[in-house]
Amino acid sequence: MRVEQQETTKKEEKFVAPQPMGKIMLLAGSVVAATLIFWLAWHNAITSVSFDLGAKNIITIISTLLAFSLMFAVLALAELLITKKLILLAMVIVSAGTAFIFFPPNLWTFIGFLLMLLGFLYWRREISIDLESRIKFIPQKSIKNGLRGVVMLVLLAASFMYYGFLTDQKETGTEFLDGIVDSSMGVANLAIEQFYGESYDPNMTLDEFTFNLLVKELPAIQDLEGMENQSEIEGLGYKFEDLDKIINEGLLDIEKGALEQGRNQFLDNFGIKATGDERMEDVLRKIVVKNLTKYVEPYQKFVPALLAISLFFAMNIFGFIYREMVKSMSFLLFHILQWVHFIEIKKIKVDAEKVTL
Numbered sequence: 001m002r003v004e005q006q007e008t009t010k011k012e013e014k015f016v017a018p019q020p021m022g023k024i025m026l027l028a029g030s031v032v033a034a035t036l037i038f039w040l041a042w043h044n045a046i047t048s049v050s051f052d053l054g055a056k057n058i059i060t061i062i063s064t065l066l067a068f069s070l071m072f073a074v075l076a077l078a079e080l081l082i083t084k085k086l087i088l089l090a091m092v093i094v095s096a097g098t099a100f101i102f103f104p105p106n107l108w109t110f111i112g113f114l115l116m117l118l119g120f121l122y123w124r125r126e127i128s129i130d131l132e133s134r135i136k137f138i139p140q141k142s143i144k145n146g147l148r149g150v151v152m153l154v155l156l157a158a159s160f161m162y163y164g165f166l167t168d169q170k171e172t173g174t175e176f177l178d179g180i181v182d183s184s185m186g187v188a189n190l191a192i193e194q195f196y197g198e199s200y201d202p203n204m205t206l207d208e209f210t211f212n213l214l215v216k217e218l219p220a221i222q223d224l225e226g227m228e229n230q231s232e233i234e235g236l237g238y239k240f241e242d243l244d245k246i247i248n249e250g251l252l253d254i255e256k257g258a259l260e261q262g263r264n265q266f267l268d269n270f271g272i273k274a275t276g277d278e279r280m281e282d283v284l285r286k287i288v289v290k291n292l293t294k295y296v297e298p299y300q301k302f303v304p305a306l307l308a309i310s311l312f313f314a315m316n317i318f319g320f321i322y323r324e325m326v327k328s329m330s331f332l333l334f335h336i337l338q339w340v341h342f343i344e345i346k347k348i349k350v351d352a353e354k355v356t357l
Helices: 021-048 055-081 085-101 107-133 139-144 147-168 172-199 206-217 219-229 240-270 280-317 319-339
Strands: none
Touching: 021 055, 021 085, 021 147, 055 085, 055 107, 055 139, 055 147, 055 319, 085 107, 085 147, 107 139, 107 147, 139 319, 147 280, 147 319, 172 280, 206 240, 206 280, 240 280, 280 319
């Protein structure tokens, strides 16, 4: 008796993405290089950006933002395409560790390193979950998953790196105070110019400024100076030329005494020391420094923490801008790599479950 062999259905083999080692190393190396560029830009930003807004500051901020977006875009491609977990782990460890090239190793920078490492691994997990649940490959959708969280973690890591950098600097509080003084000088000069008008100029000496105030406040000096335009003193019948020497000597004595008294009173009121030959801009700086130091110095040790926290919240406010830039740059890089045939999209058959009665 002949038994016919039943036909067996061929089981679909699971798709295994090809992973050429050359392409893997190129992608991983690009991530490390992009992260290195970001830390370089970040270090340059926190050491060169000053309190006043200028073209140099704007260029530095924009270049740092572009480096930040490039790092995320290259990282997204690597996490989309590389499937070897050990290589991915080594890649993110080395990438996050490039921060120690620019920032001193201490407790705070190490926390920043761990936060960045955690962010990269978290993003990889979110991208993997999304890729496994999709039938159609849409890179922008996959990259979007977890992007908000990883951006926040990297910004927090950057803030910890900044705090670690500040705590390593011995004169952070002094530099912070100098920055506030420089910013306040422009406002103080403008306010004094509006209040005193032509009587004040930043380049005049302290004695010239004091004399201008005395001329306005002491009518006797104005009257004596005005006598130079009179040909005769009313009621006396004497010619001014006969009294010229006496009046000039008296005027000089009055001016000298009043000027010295006015200068000393001015310096005592503000509690500073200065000579009459110093420029008003330098005198004003001493006043600003004295008043700011009185209020800032007790809290100077908290300045690094305050700066780091303020920086994090300030950067986090604009997180939506960073995320959109990352998605746009990732989209551009992905299609460039597809155009040069570095990557390709393959269609495969998959089993799907359907419900029925």
